[in-house]
Amino acid sequence: MSVQEVLPLNGVAAGPSGQFRADHLLVAEMVKPGSKVLDVGCGEGDLLQLLETRGIDGRGIELSREGVNRCVAKGLAVVQGDADTDLVNYPDDAFDYVILSQTLQATRQPRVVLENLLRIGRRAIVSFPNFGFWKMRLQLLIGGHMPRTENLPATWYDTANIHFCTIKDFVELCDKINVKMERSVALDLYGRPVPLNLPWWVWNMFGEQGVFLLSRGQGK
């Protein structure tokens, strides 16, 4: 996958202000209204709520009981489940989009999960924290510690995140399993998209997180 194939992103109301998280707004913008969406690892249902305001039929899977309870309290259709073990039970093409927002790094088998996302949904939207982000690199390089950020505050021994990757790593995985990247966006520390005319290594360095709209590649 080369940088040139990455499509531009326009008109995203990103930023740390407002009711919804920047990456959620970006994800919501990628979903066509009226679609059916499965949010894997939906947390407390913030993204699902945002999608519902846009007329999107959303369902969720969440591992934590507290998260499920909060979602149900908001009137969302969420089931308790584990992305690693439960996705196999979902039929092919059950959803228009399957979203994995800030959850990939907490799965045991990211590759299998990714393959399942694109089996269940015609498209997948994946966002994750970029371990190639300059602050991360600096903490390891200068401090000699496993990096911790505002968004990833847990220490190495009590974190649920077990499979960190960089934007570059993720792109390589997509290539390997023949996944097509329809759109990719790196968001900086303030939730703003990193300018697209910059080279790929800049994304990998200055993107605090990556957001990718994926579809099945040729022959899938």
Next chain:
Amino acid sequence: MGSVKSIPSPAISTDDRSHEVDHPSSQVMRFGADQPLRLDCGIDLSPFQIAYQTYGELNADRSNAVLICHALTGDQHVANVHPVTGKPGWWETLVGPGRPIDPKHYFIICSNVIGGCMGSTGPASINPATGKVWGLDFPVITIPDMVRAQAMLIDRLGIDTLFAVVGGSMGGMQVLQWTAAYPARVYSALAIACSTRHSAQNIAFHELGRQAVMADPDWHNGGYADRGIHPHRGLAVARMAAHITYLSDAALHRKFGRRMQDRELPTFSFDADFQVESYLRYQGSSFVERFDANSYLYLTRAMDYFDIAADHGGVLAKAFAGIKTRFCVVSFTSDWLFPTSESRALVHALNASSARVSFAEIETDRGHDAFLLDVPEFFDISRAFLQSAGKARGLDGKGG
């Protein structure tokens, strides 16, 4: 060595129970010869009656009716003092003022199932053709039969669509049957600690219970009523065995451990030395005071036959195809009678059917019975689910 003590006879005479069978202390809906109940076994049951309780008021647009489905040995007295035992309603933790299912907001209906012994027509009722107790002449009934009878009751009450159908265990089976048979009539469904089919292990336990009843010399091939007796020992044993399946090893251990009952040392007899033994004997003997042995046979059989997928070519998702009902499925971690895996299978089928479903597993060591106990997390989920469904249905501000 002391004498071998068996299960004591019931303290309450069978008069109380037999009175409730045909003349219950609740409302009764009677269906005459013109409205038979068509049973799965091919027989038309007629006439028949359904005993039921209601709490709260039906609103003007008849959109706030909640049907509660009781479990195997429950009845219509869900939230009021039981007329035979004098104990509180069996689900007053969930149903009642200030509870998640509050009569202030909902019109709550709970009926005794067909085949029961608390006022709905069942094997303990008088067969109008003979003037004698039905006994084993009563036709075998199924969960769909129970639901069909409930639907006739709901029709009579002038309710087109139920806002919610709620139940646990056998009640949960009825909830699922309601949604599969009458999807348009169920706006939301709360199915707790249940399954879409009775497992081989569960059928095995039921068979054990039935054999205990049938082995009692007082059973007389189901004809004990004519002799004025009741196979209370067999039924109590059945209840004891069943009761173990409703609990968990951890809960039993926490409650009783190996502690002795009113003694320091073992008596070297078959008295109830252990607390857990006296507890089970008490459970058995108090059960026979309020329940009919033949009814126990019929209702366990109905659960055994239950298999929604079998009615839809073996494909569970087909049972719920295109369904609009909002589902909430709840299971408990220590429930080994209806383990979480069964709820998950249901949720997967509902997902495959594009149904709107929520599912939560609740962590508890209290076993299957947890749905009847004070488990705040379960109440929070139930309340929230009904509130959000109420909001979607325009019952704003009225949700529990």
